[in-house]
Amino acid sequence: MVGSKKQYLLAALLVVVPAVISWANVPPPPVNQILGIPDASFNNLTEPDCRVCHQNPNIVNPGTIPDRHHLLVNKPLQVPNSAPFDQSGDTTYQCLSCHQQVWNPATSSYVFNTYRDCLFCHTQIANEASVHHLTAKAKAENCKACHGFIDDPLVPHYIPTYAPSLVTPWPSSKPNPGPNGEGECTFCHDAGLNTATGLNVLSNSGTHHSTGLGLGNNAECLFCHDFSLPNDQKIRACEKCHGVASLHNIQANSPNSANATTIVPGKEDAYYGHIGNNVDCNGCHGFAGMSAAAPASGPVMPDVSGLSVAKVTAGTTAVITAKGTAFTNVVTGPAGDIVLTSKVVLTPLDGTPVELVPTVITADSLTVTLPSTLKAGNYDFRVVKVDKASNAVHLSVVPAIKNTSIVSSGKNITIKGTGYSDINSDLNALNSGSGLVAVDSRGKKVACTVTGWSDTQITATCQVSPSIVTVTSIWGKATTKIRKR
Ligand code: HEC
Ligand code: HEC
Ligand code: HEC
Ligand code: HEC
Ligand code: HEC
Ligand code: HEC
Ligand code: HEC
Ligand code: HEC
Incomplete structure (x- = not known):
């Protein structure tokens, strides 16, 4: 990959990973950076950094x-x-x-x-808290609003209560680890240089604490810690988000030639996730000889890295492609191999989620047709496989700007339509990017004064009765010829 120094610096901070790369960090630590968000800190960002993600087609969505x-x-x-x-x-x-x-x-x-x-x-606190974790959603512990690879801490889920034993994973510092130090998260997830991306991966306290959660509000420490638990049960506090059902379904596709294009738990190369290989089981459980099927494993968690289209227009159908990982995976059931597949769920800011079935789906790509009935608004786009939901990526459905009727009575015109956008009267459309341009039958500009402007109707008084009007709003332009009666 050839790029400018700036791109490399951004890449070192944010890791804009090209599609084809040889992953060099096997065995970890640090782990590969194929899945989810880079294991880094994001609390000293500048505007161009924000745009790297918010306009990058590989991470969120361009230009929305x-x-x-x-x-x-x-x-x-x-x-x-x-x-x-x-x-x-x-x-x-x-x-x-x-x-x-x-x-x-x-x-x-x-x-x-x-x-x-x-x-x-938008606010961040330099060196301490990132913009995303000062949001109302993060403060309300709604981590699933954005993150994919975890259980929802707000929804009760299975956390073991049986007595801990030799095979209980520890976050770190397990006193009786396996022969190579197995048995704890830090066996694989620890600070170090990821040679494939040049990213300096942080420790787990580094990634979690640099969100700023807990800062200035000690109650938030309890999102992740239960300081009363004995050391051998510390992992149970982590299981509020990293429960058995999510940990046992985190897996990237490895280059294993037996199944190069899809994920097959138990049949992947080691160190590409949690359930690809017996060696991975031992990494957490710290013991040789675990069986290859982990309880609750099956629907490997899907992860969306980007959408082909930034925005669609309400009232028209659109075909869009999502890229990512684990949209499908194979699981070996008692009756043989089954392919698990995903649906798309679009959640509006307010209103009920819309579920769609992809027309084409592979392990790392899917195509879906968006219906013309989607109302204008901001949507979270997620890929959902059985009970496992991906991270949220953003999709804008913008109103169509359309003139449906124009009535002129002398110098007064009334334009009806959609997508004019309700502009605040104080602004008077001036400098707002919104406005009305009218011309006569010879194309000469006609001066008009807007007397009323709502999302669906504009009224104006013009010098003479115009022939063609063009309305511009934040959603685009619509030009219509006036039919004289
Ligand atoms: C590493 C990639 C990344 C960077 C860098 C980044 N964002 Fe985001 N941002 C996301 C993702 C992913 C989401 C969640 C999906 C979405 O809403 O697009 C998000 C969501 C948001 C939200 C929505 C919050 C909510 O309540 O839903 C805001 C606001 C935001 N980002 C602002 C910023 C600002 C400001 C910056 C720069 C200081 C920034 N982001 C940098 C990836 C990033
Ligand atoms: C003039 C003030 C202002 C500026 C500048 C601004 N924002 Fe926002 N932004 C807001 C407000 C207000 C909201 C709505 C409140 C909220 O979401 O918390 C918002 C919401 C958002 C959202 C969430 C929208 C949703 O889906 O609900 C994102 C993402 C976002 N901003 C990103 C950015 C990025 C990236 C930039 C810089 C390119 C930026 N903003 C610049 C004021 C601003
Ligand atoms: C509004 C979207 C949003 C919400 C809500 C949110 N996060 Fe994040 N999170 C992000 C984005 C985007 C990044 C990367 C940029 C950053 O750190 O701000 C991130 C980064 C992280 C990281 C570091 C990256 C990594 O891979 O280790 C951790 C840990 C994390 N979030 C934990 C949480 C927890 C815990 C919650 C709930 C209490 C939460 N987040 C809520 C969007 C969000
Ligand atoms: C045997 C090595 C190994 C051990 C031990 C391990 N992991 Fe992982 N984990 C991985 C690999 C490899 C990935 C995929 C990283 C990638 O490519 O982005 C991963 C990914 C993850 C992810 C999702 C992606 C991301 O980077 O955010 C989470 C969450 C996670 N691990 C949590 C844990 C927790 C919690 C523990 C301890 C209970 C743990 N892991 C122990 C190897 C391991
Ligand atoms: C979003 C989750 C999260 C939040 C919130 C959080 N921590 Fe942590 N903390 C972690 C993780 C993960 C580790 C690493 C554990 C390990 O490797 O043993 C850690 C480690 C620690 C450690 C061990 C020393 C170290 O730095 O490794 C202490 C002490 C600690 N946290 C205290 C706190 C306090 C006090 C707060 C509130 C101000 C807090 N944490 C908030 C996730 C969190
Ligand atoms: C409140 C929810 C929450 C709790 C509790 C929590 N984490 Fe995480 N953890 C996250 C999120 C969110 C991510 C980022 C996943 C992603 O990449 O989207 C994460 C990622 C990780 C990863 C993968 C590497 C990385 O930094 O992305 C490890 C390892 C991890 N956590 C360990 C721990 C440990 C150890 C504890 C307990 C001390 C803990 N976590 C508690 C939310 C949580
Ligand atoms: C990322 C760490 C991690 C990996 C990798 C992992 N597990 Fe687990 N597993 C856990 C945690 C955490 C628990 C809950 C332990 C506790 O709270 O006592 C668990 C629980 C279990 C249990 C007890 C089930 C129950 O319902 O309580 C079995 C059996 C198990 N794992 C088998 C496996 C096998 C087999 C593999 C490999 C295919 C594997 N695990 C890989 C973290 C992991
Ligand atoms: C929630 C905050 C918010 C509100 C409300 C808002 N804007 Fe904006 N507007 C922004 C931000 C942020 C940008 C800059 C985006 C960028 O730089 O990528 C912007 C950019 C613009 C632009 C420049 C066009 C462009 O593509 O950059 C125009 C024109 C505009 N706004 C007009 C309006 C009008 C008219 C209204 C009322 C109908 C309005 N805005 C309401 C936040 C807002």
Whole structure:
């Protein structure tokens, strides 16, 4: 891979991993960085760093930043929210909630506050807390809102209560480990240089503590710790998120030539996950001679790395492709091999989730047709296999801008349609990227004054009756010829 120094620096921080790479960290530590989020710290980011993920097709989605903000217009203000600033008593998001105007004495005029620097509005605490973990969702322990590879800490799930024994995994420092130090998470997950990506992988306390969870609120320490547990049961506090059912279903595809294109638990090369090989079982349980089928293993957790399309338009169907890992996997049941497959679940900010069946699905890619009935808004896109849900990636469904009727009565025109976007009256469409342009039959511009503007109707008074009008809103443009009656 050839790239600029800046890309390499970003890559070292964020690991934008190319599709084909030879993974050099076998055996660990540190582990490979194929799955999930790089085992790093993200609390000293700058705006370009934010865009690496929020516009990168391999991680979240390209180019949806303006849209996903604008889809919040008229939606209730989030309290607390990840971008606290003066919202001057509004109860819903309006243009001016985000695009505030400040007096510029040099030009004696109002100018918009910066609206491209993410960190002007969103907050992080340098060296201590990242932007995502200061959100209401993270504070409410809703880790599953974004993360895939864990059980939901808010939903009760199986955590053993039997007495710990020689085979009980420890987070670290197991006093009676296996011959090579097996029996603890740190046997594989520990600080070190990942040679394939150049990333300095952090220790587990490093990755977890650098989220900032627990900072300034000791109750949050209990998300991950139960300081009253004896050492041999410390893992049980971790099992709130890393329970048996999730740990026994984490597996990347290894280059094993017997099944190169899919994941088959028990038949993968060692150290590509948790259930690929007997050696992996021993890594946690610290004992030679475990059987190859781990209880609750079957639906290996899917992970979505990106979508082919950033946004779709409401009212039209769209075909989109998701890339990732473990969309399907093989499991050997009592009656032979079964292929487990996934569905797509789209969850809107408010409203009920929509389930879709992919038209094409392989282990690392799927294609799905989005129905035209999806309402405009921000959606979380997840791949769900049996009871295992992936991480969330973002999909914007934007309103279609369309003029459905124009009535002109003398100099007054009334345009009806969709997607004009309710712009705050104080803004008067000025500098907002929204507006109305009218021309006469010879193409000459006609001056019009907008007298009313809602999401579905615009009224204006023009100098003379125009022939063609073009409406521009944050969702695009629509041009219509006026039929004279
Ligand atoms: C390592 C990749 C990565 C980086 C870097 C990153 N983000 Fe994110 N961000 C994500 C993912 C993944 C999500 C969850 C899926 C989604 O909503 O897109 C997310 C979600 C969010 C959310 C939604 C929070 C909520 O309540 O749902 C905000 C706000 C956000 N990011 C802001 C930022 C800002 C600001 C920066 C820069 C300081 C940044 N992000 C850097 C990956 C990243
Ligand atoms: C929740 C905050 C928020 C609200 C509400 C909001 N905007 Fe924005 N707007 C943004 C951000 C953030 C950007 C910059 C995105 C970027 O740089 O990628 C932006 C960019 C823009 C742009 C530049 C277009 C572009 O593609 O970068 C225009 C024009 C705009 N907004 C108009 C509006 C209008 C009109 C409204 C009300 C209908 C509105 N915005 C409401 C946050 C918001
Ligand atoms: C002018 C202020 C402002 C700026 C600049 C801004 N945001 Fe936001 N952003 C907001 C507000 C307000 C919200 C809604 C509150 C929330 O989600 O906590 C929001 C929400 C979001 C969301 C979640 C939207 C959803 O799906 O519900 C993401 C992701 C996000 N911002 C990322 C970014 C990134 C990346 C940048 C920089 C390119 C950025 N923002 C710049 C104000 C801003
Ligand atoms: C709004 C989306 C979001 C929520 C909610 C969220 N995270 Fe994260 N998390 C991210 C993103 C994006 C990253 C990478 C960038 C960063 O650290 O901010 C991350 C990184 C991490 C990391 C370090 C990366 C790694 O692989 O080790 C840990 C640990 C983590 N989160 C734990 C949690 C826990 C625990 C919760 C719930 C209490 C939680 N997160 C809630 C989005 C989220
Ligand atoms: C035998 C080695 C080994 C041991 C021991 C081990 N893991 Fe893993 N784990 C891996 C590998 C390999 C991956 C895949 C990493 C990748 O490619 O991103 C992984 C991935 C994960 C992931 C999901 C992806 C990520 O990096 O966030 C979680 C969560 C995880 N392990 C938790 C644990 C916990 C908790 C323990 C201790 C109970 C543990 N692991 C012990 C090898 C191990
Ligand atoms: C998101 C989960 C998480 C949160 C929240 C969290 N920790 Fe930890 N902590 C960990 C992990 C993981 C380790 C590493 C355990 C190991 O390897 O034995 C750790 C290790 C520790 C250690 C052992 C020393 C070290 O650094 O390795 C102490 C002490 C500790 N945490 C205290 C706290 C306190 C106090 C808080 C609240 C301010 C807190 N933790 C919040 C996950 C968390
Ligand atoms: C409140 C939920 C939560 C608890 C409790 C928790 N973790 Fe995690 N852990 C996470 C999340 C989220 C990730 C990141 C998964 C991803 O990449 O999306 C993670 C990742 C990991 C990984 C994979 C390497 C990495 O950093 O990504 C290990 C190992 C791990 N945790 C160990 C522990 C240990 C040991 C404990 C107990 C001391 C613990 N965790 C407690 C949420 C939690
Ligand atoms: C990432 C660490 C990890 C790996 C790898 C792992 N396990 Fe486990 N396993 C656990 C944890 C944690 C428990 C719960 C232990 C406890 O709380 O006492 C568990 C529990 C079990 C149990 C007891 C089941 C129950 O319902 O309580 C069996 C049997 C088991 N594992 C077998 C296996 C086999 C076989 C493999 C390899 C295919 C394997 N494990 C791989 C972490 C792991």
